[in-house]
Amino acid sequence: MNLQFTVEQEMMRKMVRDFAEKEVRPWIPKMEEKEMFPRPLIEKMSELGLMGIPIPEAYAGSGMDFTSYIIAIHELSKVSATVGVILSVHTSVGTNPIVYFGTEEQKQKYVPKLATGSYLGAFALTEPSSGSDAASLKTTAVKEGDVYKLNGSKVFITNGGEADTYIVFAKTTPNASSKGISAFIVDKDTSGLKIGKSEKKMGLHGSNTTELIFENAQVPAANLLGELGDGFKVAMANLEIGRIGIAAQALGIAEAAFEAARDYAKERKQFGKEIGKQQAIAFKLADMATKVEAAKLLVYRAAHLKDQGLPCKKEASMAKLFAAKTAMDVAISAIQVFGGYGYTKEYPVERYFRDAKVCEIYEGTSEIQRMVISKQLLF
Numbered sequence: 001m002n003l004q005f006t007v008e009q010e011m012m013r014k015m016v017r018d019f020a021e022k023e024v025r026p027w028i029p030k031m032e033e034k035e036m037f038p039r040p041l042i043e044k045m046s047e048l049g050l051m052g053i054p055i056p057e058a059y060a061g062s063g064m065d066f067t068s069y070i071i072a073i074h075e076l077s078k079v080s081a082t083v084g085v086i087l088s089v090h091t092s093v094g095t096n097p098i099v100y101f102g103t104e105e106q107k108q109k110y111v112p113k114l115a116t117g118s119y120l121g122a123f124a125l126t127e128p129s130s131g132s133d134a135a136s137l138k139t140t141a142v143k144e145g146d147v148y149k150l151n152g153s154k155v156f157i158t159n160g161g162e163a164d165t166y167i168v169f170a171k172t173t174p175n176a177s178s179k180g181i182s183a184f185i186v187d188k189d190t191s192g193l194k195i196g197k198s199e200k201k202m203g204l205h206g207s208n209t210t211e212l213i214f215e216n217a218q219v220p221a222a223n224l225l226g227e228l229g230d231g232f233k234v235a236m237a238n239l240e241i242g243r244i245g246i247a248a249q250a251l252g253i254a255e256a257a258f259e260a261a262r263d264y265a266k267e268r269k270q271f272g273k274e275i276g277k278q279q280a281i282a283f284k285l286a287d288m289a290t291k292v293e294a295a296k297l298l299v300y301r302a303a304h305l306k307d308q309g310l311p312c313k314k315e316a317s318m319a320k321l322f323a324a325k326t327a328m329d330v331a332i333s334a335i336q337v338f339g340g341y342g343y344t345k346e347y348p349v350e351r352y353f354r355d356a357k358v359c360e361i362y363e364g365t366s367e368i369q370r371m372v373i374s375k376q377l378l379f
């Protein structure tokens with residue numbers, strides 16, 4: 001594996017870093033305190049081509065490699081994990097399923113709008129009683145003439161209420177477990193689709209997380225995505241990609257927490273010298289930096305495998321498992337380095353801690369990542 005980034009990848013990093021500092025950072029108070037969804041930032045990201053980085057140019061995407069996309073999530077998440085997850089969900093699981101599994105007609109109809117950011121995408125798999133056990137979902141889709149009627153509800157939908165299209169999973173053959181699930185592209189203005197309550201979350205305050213309620217929602221049969229009964233595969237294949245995105249988000253949080261703690265340790269003086277010169281803090285920073293570096297290698301290795309078209313199921317899960325744990329560990333250590341100040345909202349480290357936690361939960365909990373990894377190792 002070549003550890004050098006290409007000139008184009010470095011240009012992407014610089015462009016996103018500048019954008020994050022100039023445009024995203026000033027938005028943090030609005031997202032944190034007012035829980036405002038950063039729609040104006042999405043418009044600016046659309047202008048920069050960030051809403052369709054790995055999507056082929058034939059469908060109005062930027063046609064860049066997967067590593068460039070991961071660089072963008074990493075850099076955005078260093079400033080705002082909220083903006084990082086909006087982009088990750090939109091691309092990995094909101095747009096890619098149509099690119100990979102859509103008919104030519106579906107691709108022409110939806111992908112250019114998603115890739116240019118005029119549409120925002122979302123992914124609706126989780127239900128009140130089916131989270132980790134995704135195959136046990138209860139939403140049904142029954143064909144009547146040229147529509148499918150969907151009934152049921154989805155929860156914890158990132159970009160819910162803001163998205164224009166949802167990739168929705170429903171049972172088309174009851175009692176057939178994962179083989180009875182099909183995927184659908186559902187437009188936001190579908191009759192019978194209602195946006196339910198918006199969650200009050202510990203972190204990611206600018207990201208909207210809602211319920212979706214389907215009451216005889218009428219989805220055109222032409223919006224069946226992939227073959228009938230292939231929905232679980234559509235979900236799993238795209239979650240595999242999504243998990244690298246969430247790993248990059250966690251990496252961004254971890255790196256930001258480390259850098260904040262390092263900078264503080266160089267300035268804050270106690271017992272007559274900078275706290276970074278006290279071995280207790282210096283060693284803590286050494287451990288934090290080592291974990292961040294290890295997470296970086298796992299994240300970019302998974303992205304590299306994806307770019308090479310090589311299998312990366314195990315590596316994607318390893319990257320997410322390790323980067324999410326690193327984000328938690330490093331954020332907690334950063335709060336400790338800041339002491340009492342770290343526990344206040346005056347400094348960003350408490351936000352990093354709150355934002356890090358969900359990386360161990362969504363797009364497959366850390367326990368699910370261990371299931372995926374061990375299955376790949378053993379069978």
Ligand code: CAA
Pocket residue numbers: 089093123125126131132133134135156157158178232233234236237238239240313362363364365368371372
């Ligand atoms: N690509 C393509 N197909 C895949 C696949 C992949 N990466 N992984 C699995 N499949 C297929 C398998 O080939 C298999 O098909 P066959 O029977 O035809 O061979 C089928 O899917 C079932 O696979 P498994 O037997 O491996 O599935 P399992 O039942 O053992 O385990 C699980 C499934 C890993 C536990 C799965 O249920 C899972 O990942 N659960 C977690 C759900 C999850 O991640 N939810 C996230 C919600 S979305 C979200 O959070 C987004 C957001 O808003 C931020």
